Amino acid sequence: MTLRTDYLIAGTGPSALIHYLNLQNSGKEAVLLGSGLYGQLKPVEYRQIGKPVNLLPIFPVTESNLWKRLNPNLKADNHLTLEKINLNGIRRPEYRLQACYYNYLLQHQQESDIPYILSYKQFGDLIFKHPLTELKKKLNRNYRSGQPKYLKTGFVNGLSPYYRFLKSREPYPVIPGMIEQIDYINKMVHTKKGAIRYNHLIYTLPLDYFFDTTGLKKTFELISGGARFLIYYTDEPLPENHLWYCCDIDSNIYRAFVPQKNLLVVQLSRKRWEKNPNEISTELQSITGIKEKFHHIDTTTHLHCYPLDVSCNIKKEELAGFLREHNVYLSGRFAEWRYIDLHEVDYDLNQYERESYVRNTVGYE
Ligand SMILES: Cc1cc2nc3c(=O)[nH]c(=O)nc-3n(C[C@H](O)[C@H](O)[C@H](O)COP(=O)(O)OP(=O)(O)OC[C@H]3O[C@@H](n4cnc5c(N)ncnc54)[C@H](O)[C@@H]3O)c2cc1C
Numbered sequence: 001m002t003l004r005t006d007y008l009i010a011g012t013g014p015s016a017l018i019h020y021l022n023l024q025n026s027g028k029e030a031v032l033l034g035s036g037l038y039g040q041l042k043p044v045e046y047r048q049i050g051k052p053v054n055l056l057p058i059f060p061v062t063e064s065n066l067w068k069r070l071n072p073n074l075k076a077d078n079h080l081t082l083e084k085i086n087l088n089g090i091r092r093p094e095y096r097l098q099a100c101y102y103n104y105l106l107q108h109q110q111e112s113d114i115p116y117i118l119s120y121k122q123f124g125d126l127i128f129k130h131p132l133t134e135l136k137k138k139l140n141r142n143y144r145s146g147q148p149k150y151l152k153t154g155f156v157n158g159l160s161p162y163y164r165f166l167k168s169r170e171p172y173p174v175i176p177g178m179i180e181q182i183d184y185i186n187k188m189v190h191t192k193k194g195a196i197r198y199n200h201l202i203y204t205l206p207l208d209y210f211f212d213t214t215g216l217k218k219t220f221e222l223i224s225g226g227a228r229f230l231i232y233y234t235d236e237p238l239p240e241n242h243l244w245y246c247c248d249i250d251s252n253i254y255r256a257f258v259p260q261k262n263l264l265v266v267q268l269s270r271k272r273w274e275k276n277p278n279e280i281s282t283e284l285q286s287i288t289g290i291k292e293k294f295h296h297i298d299t300t301t302h303l304h305c306y307p308l309d310v311s312c313n314i315k316k317e318e319l320a321g322f323l324r325e326h327n328v329y330l331s332g333r334f335a336e337w338r339y340i341d342l343h344e345v346d347y348d349l350n351q352y353e354r355e356s357y358v359r360n361t362v363g364y365e
């Protein structure tokens with residue numbers, strides 16, 4: 001069986017859903033292809049809490065155009081609060097590569113060790129091995145002297161406003177299934193159950209998967225960072241929408257976030273992923289100031305949640321340009337392989353039909 005659509009959106013995460021709503025608003029025909037809805041925004045339900053909760057701290061920036069477009073009526077009065085604690089002495093590493101991110105920090109952030117400590121805790125040894133160009137760009141865009149430039153709104157009853165908005169727009173036209181093959185020459189996507197013909201393909205899945213399904217040769221390496229979260233329940237209420245960054249280089253915890261008053265989501269330091277969750281209670285008590293016991297209820301691991309770099313940016317741009325010539329648009333954090341937040345994705349419809357793309361197909365003809 002072969003289906004036909006004007007716009008096929010590969011993926012069912014938040015960027016795919018926002019693309020869908022934009023196309024729908026413009027009267028375009030579009031369908032989504034993927035399994036499950038909401039991607040990394042998908043809430044979980046714990047017996048101890050009894051209602052769905054978002055675990056990843058995915059917050060809208062209230063000054064952004066996306067927020068204004070999605071939530072014209074939503075108030076943003078429950079802002080996220082940040083706190084840096086446990087400033088501690090530095091152990092500087094002995095080894096590093098000339099062009100690595102750590103050297104960049106040494107040159108640009110000499111007045112403070114905090115950026116070094118936090119990026120080391122978040123990304124581990126990657127900061128000594130790669131320039132992490134995407135991370136630098138993100139810091140330049142979003143931070144000033146280590147402080148966020150933009151206000152982020154918090155969760156409401158444990159749920160991200162992004163999720164609430166997208167949920168309120170259900171149902172979505174989703175073709176369930178995984179992509180087996182993308183034939184971008186003939187504008188067809190194949191799944192186990194059949195084929196879909198499209199005029200435009202908006203691709204939001206991770207870029208490495210794209211090479212597997214198109215057969216295109218990968219001519220650059222993708223460098224990414226992951227995250228491991230420990231989820232704790234506590235009887236004593238915690239301050240909702242509060243995020244602690246722990247600046248002690250030796251601690252097990254990179255940061256801890258409260259999505260709901262009895263739930264603590266702890267992101268472990270990159271080097272401490274194997275830590276036994278029951279062994280860090282004292283640290284949790286000292287970070288949060290809570291004397292109650294923290295009960296470990298879950299662990300989640302995201303292997304590729306931060307696109308940090310590519311080995312050759314020019315080749316990545318060439319690929320994107322080449323694909324646009326075939327009406328395939330890589331869009332979102334993982335497909336574009338840029339360390340961007342949801343509000344930084346280009347959802348502009350005109351981008352799909354612009355004539356002015358640079359024709360540069362070297363290596364892909
Ligand atoms: C700790 C943390 C904090 C964050 N904070 C923020 C924030 O404050 N603001 C913000 O905007 N963003 C934040 N993000 C990023 C946020 O996760 C992304 O912006 C958002 O999830 C991107 O949406 P997406 O639809 O592009 O990708 P995803 O949510 O990952 O969805 C991609 C889709 O692709 C599917 N998929 C993945 N791999 C495959 C595969 N191999 N084959 C088939 N399907 C696949 C998934 O099932 C999913 O449906 C944060 C991320 C992390 C990890």
